[in-house]
Amino acid sequence: MPLVQLDGVTHAFNGKTVLDKVALRVRAGEIVTLIGPNGAGKSTLVRVVLGLLKPAQGQVQRKPRLRIGYMPQKLYLDANLPLSVLDFLRLLPGITRDKAQTALDEVGAVSVSNNPLHQLSGGELQRVLLARALLREPQLLVLDEPVQGVDVNGQAELYRLISRLRDRYQCGVLMVSHDLHLVMHSTDWVVCLNRHVCCTGHPAQITLEPAYAELFGELAVYTHHHNHRHAISGQVRNV
Numbered sequence: 637m638p639l640v641q642l643d644g645v646t647h648a649f650n651g652k653t654v655l656d657k658v659a660l661r662v663r664a665g666e667i668v669t670l671i672g673p674n675g676a677g678k679s680t681l682v683r684v685v686l687g688l689l690k691p692a693q694g695q696v697q698r699k700p701r702l703r704i705g706y707m708p709q710k711l712y713l714d715a716n717l718p719l720s721v722l723d724f725l726r727l728l729p730g731i732t733r734d735k736a737q738t739a740l741d742e743v744g745a746v747s748v749s750n751n752p753l754h755q756l757s758g759g760e761l762q763r764v765l766l767a768r769a770l771l772r773e774p775q776l777l778v779l780d781e782p783v784q785g786v787d788v789n790g791q792a793e794l795y796r797l798i799s800r801l802r803d804r805y806q807c808g809v810l811m812v813s814h815d816l817h818l819v820m821h822s823t824d825w826v827v828c829l830n831r832h833v834c835c836t837g838h839p840a841q842i843t844l845e846p847a848y849a850e851l852f853g854e855l856a857v858y859t860h861h862h863n864h865r866h867a868i869s870g871q872v873r874n875v
């Protein structure tokens with residue numbers, strides 16, 4: 637049974653359809669990457685997966701008692717709040733100092749344990765957020781743009797870390813990314829979203845899809861015919 641399975645998920649905000657009959661499935665041990673341009677509905681879909689948003693239509697099935705570890709896109713920090721990394725992780729109920737240290741060790745961030753949270757670099761903060769997600773002992777890790785604010789080398793390292801965590805815990809991973817080329821080697825399945833699912837497949841296949849080429853332009857290669865185009869709003873236009 638998949639950890640989570642969505643079928644025909646449709647949702648609108650203020651009369652504007654943001655998700656249109658979207659299907660998605662994540663199984664244990666699998667890394668699924670959701671890619672799409674700004675406003676494509678990626679974060680909205682993540683909220684549906686997390687159970688924070690009930691879609692107007694469609695089915696959402698989660699494995700019973702599914703434990704989800706979530707890494708948000710952004711963390712809003714109050715620079716006046718003197719919170720160390722360890723204090724921050726220990727805000728989660730039941731987390732001891734030892735458990736927090738182990739999670740930091742796991743993500744290669746033990747050296748910043750006592751540093752003030754708001755003084756971390758982009759890459760260090762992302763690792764700390766990943767450690768926090770791991771503390772829930774997740775069966776499903778949901779990562780919304782996990783490499784934001786991280787330089788290119790750091791991004792590749794973070795993706796390798798995510799793959800290692802998947803190998804070690806055999807958890808499913810759903811991650812959101814803007815850039816398929818960077819995540820290509822660390823993902824098993826790609827879902828290309830622009831309010832509806834434009835195409836899905838293995839990372840190497842997906843770059844050959846005309847729908848992918850249309851969304852991501854010059855980086856992609858056209859090889860076969862596609863039966864619709866997208867208006868700038870993301871609406872499908874027949875050709």
Ligand SMILES: Nc1ncnc2c1ncn2[C@@H]1O[C@H](COP(=O)(O)OP(=O)(O)OP(=O)(O)O)[C@@H](O)[C@H]1O
Nearest residue numbers: 649650654672673674675676677678679680681814
């Ligand atoms: N709570 C809300 N109320 C109204 N509109 C919303 C709400 N949440 C999202 N939207 C709109 O839905 C659309 C999709 O937003 P969403 O954040 O899911 O896109 P995204 O693919 O994650 O974008 P980005 O890559 O920029 O983060 C956008 O037009 C956004 O303005």
